[in-house]
Amino acid sequence: MPSSQLLFGFFIVALGMTLTPGPNMLYLISRSICQGRRAGFISLAGVALGFIFYMLFAACGITALLFTVPFAYDALRFGGAAYLLYLAWQALKPGGRSPFHVKNLSVDSDRKLFLMGLFTNLLNPKIALLYLALLPQFVDASGNVLLQSLALGSIHICISITINGLITLAAGSIAGFLANRPNWLLVQRWIMGTVLAGLAVRIALQARK
Numbered sequence: 558m559p560s561s562q563l564l565f566g567f568f569i570v571a572l573g574m575t576l577t578p579g580p581n582m583l584y585l586i587s588r589s590i591c592q593g594r595r596a597g598f599i600s601l602a603g604v605a606l607g608f609i610f611y612m613l614f615a616a617c618g619i620t621a622l623l624f625t626v627p628f629a630y631d632a633l634r635f636g637g638a639a640y641l642l643y644l645a646w647q648a649l650k651p652g653g654r655s656p657f658h659v660k661n662l663s664v665d666s667d668r669k670l671f672l673m674g675l676f677t678n679l680l681n682p683k684i685a686l687l688y689l690a691l692l693p694q695f696v697d698a699s700g701n702v703l704l705q706s707l708a709l710g711s712i713h714i715c716i717s718i719t720i721n722g723l724i725t726l727a728a729g730s731i732a733g734f735l736a737n738r739p740n741w742l743l744v745q746r747w748i749m750g751t752v753l754a755g756l757a758v759r760i761a762l763q764a765r766k
Contacts, residue, residue, distance in 0.1 A: 563697070564695075566695060567713075568716070570695075574687055575717045580678075580680070581604050581678055581721065584604075584674065585601055585728070586725070589725045592664055597726075597728065601721055603675035607676075607678025607684070608678065612707065612711070612713075615688035615706060616706035618689070635761060638761035645757065695709055
């Protein structure tokens with residue numbers, strides 16, 4: 558298992574990325590506001606299955622990669638740092654849009670809601686890079702890489718499902734609250750952008766474990 562320090566570091570990264578608006582959050586909020594909480598949670602179930610696919614794929618792939626390609630760790634490290642900087646810019650750039658400003662969606666069946674949640678996650682570049690570029694930063698290559706990857710992936714899934722579940726539950730109320738409080742959105746963007754940029758610098762400068 559990873560050390561408590563690595564687990565805490567990964568927890569912070571996973572929490573920060575979960576709270577950063579992306580395709581999954583936009584879709585879940587849109588569904589919850591336009592079609593109700595039940596539709597939002599069915600969509601969330603599809604998103605959860607996508608996380609499991611990514612976790613299993615990344616755990617096996619990272620295990621093989623770190624043992625066969627000498628410079629794979631550095632490539633993943635700098636790729637992860639670059640993506641965190643990109644997310645920081647998306648949060649801080651002028652004219653950022655709140656994920657709670659959604660457009661109307663048509664009413665879909667339970668099956669379509671689940672599949673849309675699944676494919677929205679599988680085609681989400683933020684999740685792909687989290688598992689393939691950021692997760693390896695918290696794996697000790699001298700230990701059992703496969704078990705560590707599965708443990709870290711499970712932590713991320715628990716965080717993401719919990720946060721997105723709460724957002725799905727309260728999407729309508731949050732949207733109404735923020736509609737007349739644009740300053741709250743600005744503060745959230747700056748805090749998140751600063752945290753992500755700091756994490757990017759830390760990952761880029763750290764030595765191989």
